[in-house]
Amino acid sequence: MFNLKGQNSNGRRGELVTPHGMLQTPFFMPIATKASVKTLSSFDIEQLGSPIVLSNTYHLWLRPGMDVMKEMGGLHRFMDWHDAILTDSGGFQVFSLSGLRKLTEEGVEFQSHIDGAKMMLTPELCMQIQRTIGSDICMVLDVCTELPAKPGEIERALELTTRWAKRSKDEFERTREESINPGALLFGIVQGGTDLELRKRSAQELVDIGFDGYSIGGLSVGEPFEEACRVLEALDSILPKDKPRYFMGGAQPHEIVGYVQRGIDMFDCVLPTRNARHGTLYRFVHDDLSRPDFYEMIHATNEKYKYSKDVIGSEGELSRYTMGYLRHLFSVNEMLGMRLATMNNVKFYLELMEKLRKTIEA
């Protein structure tokens, strides 16, 4: 259930109720693709204050596999995570593993990137897997296309996504009662590339089917920020006001500000966690989020931090260590460096969302 509490030029402010807690929107989800936010424990994420993490159907399906997931009582118990979980469907892997899959009406035939085994992921199986995982917010299996795409490809992907969305919803309802998490939500995924007419069509078809929320997929795949904004603006009047809107896969902090202004309620992105592992840290520079330079990205590995006694962050664990120490950890490839950087960046994104929520309320 979604409760839109207010809306203005700064964005939408709401509450999303899931079986594992009520989430204040807009919010950001750290990514735990393979049942772990890389380098962090569930305890760490709790400490950092995230009420939700995102995991992945395709990856958990391959490993540990659904027999393990079933035996261990679902992902919440498996990773000892007590708050909400959203699972992506594997639709992004249609894009990122495009060399290893074949699309048919029936579903996606993946050639496992691990052992090469051929595995068929259908919209129905995708729902069953997410039910077994015990996800709170499930995604329909969609077809995420690359940009630019060959003529007709975006349209075909969109149409297939819609047909799969219908099948997904039917299967989602069919499996509700037997599920370990019957109160889970199901989101449809809007496709259509950067073609506004296709986008509107995709959204309308999904709205006709009816979902608990609407994801905007197929963005953050290389298109310019302005182009993504146009898509969001085109969708605004079609997507129901009383349902949450989820921008899949993005973005950089200043882009998130722009997307929130255009009505987005939910985000996820690998940038904070991946960048952290690669030594790039986010930090606030100004309080005014309308300034494009309200934050900076620094390379902790840079020589200029060699003798730096500045602490990494202002509070908690991060206030105990210097940039000089962090730089050292990265130079000698000590895992703690990646962990501290990840904590810093996840904290940054969570704080960004907190600031945005306050901006809307003000």
Next chain:
RNA sequence: GGGCAGAUACCCAAGCGGUCAACGGGGACAGACUGUAAAUCUGUUGGCUCCGGCCUUCGAAGGUUCGAAUCCUUCUCUGCCCA
């Protein structure tokens, strides 16, 4: 004292007459990363540059040659073996 092997850029290490400012690693430096096949990938790593080149380099000093990191001589240093 004698014999053999070797000395190449920050380190290791190719090269054995011209296409060599010198392969490949490592290190160092810089950058990229957007629903995670990602602790990954890319670039730079002698100096100067009007970006066409120019200059100085392969232990040292001489020499041979049109031309040497590559061949010769001597020296210095290192390792191994024999006395």
